[in-house]
Amino acid sequence: MKLSTAALFFIPAVVAFAPPQAAFRSNPALFATETAAEKTTFSKMPASVKPGVVTGKALVDLLQHAKKEGFAIPGVNIVGTNSINACMEAAKKYGGPIMVTFSKGGGQFIAGKAADNSDDAASIAGCVAGAKHVREVAKLYGVPVVLHTDHCQKAWLPWFDGLIEANEEYYKEHGEPLFSSHMLDLSEESLEENIGICKQYMERMAKIDLLLEFELGVTGGEEDGVDNSDVDSSRLYTQPEEVYYAYKELGSVPNAAFTCAASFGNVHGVYAPGNVELKPEILHNTQAYIQEKEGSDDSKPMLFVFHGGSGSDVKDIQYAIEAGVVKMNIDTDTQWAFWDGVREYEATNREYLQGQIGNPDGADKPNKKYYDPRMSLRAGEEAMAARLCQAAEDLKCNGVLN
Structure with a gap:
């Protein structure tokens, strides 16, 4: 199972408890057109959290609730x-929220590999198109959905810029951003440059109620064109002092909402780069460090997210959740699950998939209903949804809505 770099979602105390109307602005016109689904509330959720895409204050309420109740949301690369x-079918089945995550490469694939990707045009357009698809159908599943994008290194900032522009345009019309949140991964840069760039973007994103996820330390392994298989193992462990520095810098931005992916030995994929040990206690220690520095009454002032956890022991995952992890990234295992569903469909129906005409039922019998792409793709969907239901159980995210 792919758990990513422990990201701490947090809003510093000076912002986290600001009055809702100050923390996240809303367009009154939004509420005039609420559908029945939008008015629905969940018995076990904050009143602000409703079916469909969750942004702004509702997103903050959702993540804070997850921390308090001790569950984490599956964040799935699509x-x-x-x-x-x-993803949304699984969330409906397990009765919890879901985070739909787009990568730069995933966005390009959605637009089409033959599409012109000059200046990241296809990567941007694909992510935007995917986000709009989610917005059109999410309420039909009756679950809260978080729209997110994954790792963005310094060289990929033009892609990030295009996404922010799309959010700004959407905000002008709808009073909320198109996406719920975006991730910047500048962990290859110095701490000061990493957080300096993040702060510049946070100032822009805060104006449209977008949450920023950023990374400290490095997630090992390889994912979607980012290869850290040979990284020095010392870089896989983030120090509490680094997290607190980021906390103070980003916390100075008005209306800021952000998460931080703090590495604790996380590795993308189903392999290890050697001598890497997962240490969730780093998250617990960081919570204590921030609490002491801030004099907070909250024993878990941070909300963490977890990248690169494929193959991790469930007890380590749940120990990380106890430290305030509210989202876990999943990619490697869901990729396999989708393929395994397609593979099993082909194996079961092989004799009906060797030609358009002719099968065990007769030489002149048609096979169209077997080779219809919807059949094999649906098998993949079902297998992926089943794997996500298992993940939700591991993350204690099942049955958390009602």
Whole structure:
């Protein structure tokens, strides 16, 4: 299971408890057109959290609630409407929220590999198109959905800029951003440059109620074109002092909402780069450090997210959740699950998939209903959704809505 770098979602005390109307602005016109689904509330959730895409204050309320109740939301990397729909189908089945995550490469794939990707045009357009698909259908599943984008290194900032522009345009019309949140991964840069760039973007994102996830330390392994398989193992462990520095810098931005992916030995994929040990206690120690520095009454002032946890022991995952992890990234295992569903479909129906005409039922019998792409793709969706239901159980995210 892919758990990513422990990211701490947090809003510094000076911002976290500001009055809702100050913390996240809303367009009154939004509420005039509420559908029945939008008015629905969940018995076990904050009143602000409703079916469909969750942004702004509702997103903050959702993540704070997850921290308090001790569950984490699956954050799933997708590559098209089939995997998007599998995510929401799973959430409907396990009775909890879901985070649909787009990568730069995933966005390009959605737009089409043959599309012109000059200046990241296809990567931007694909992510935007996918987000709009989610917004059109999410309420039909009756679950809260967080729209997120994954790792963005310094060289990929033009892609990030395009996404922010799309959010700004959407905000002008709808009073909320298109996406719920975005991730910047500048962990290859110095701490000062990393947080300096993040702060510049946070100032822009805060104006449209977008949450920023940033990374400190490095997630090992390889994912979607980012290869850290040979990284020095010392870089896989983030220090509490680094987290607190970021906390203070980003916390100075009015209306800021952000998460931080703090590494504790996390590795993308199903392999290890050697001598890497997962240490969730780093998250617990960081919570204590921030609490002491801030004099907070909250024993878990941070909300963490967890990248690169494929193959991790469930007890380590749940120990990380106890430290305030509210989202876990999943990619490697869901990729396999989707393929395994397609593979099993082919194996079961192989004799009906060898030609358009002719099968065990007769030489002149048609096979169209077997080779219809919807059949094999649906098998992949079902297998992926089943794997996500298992993940939700591991993350204690099942049955948390009602």
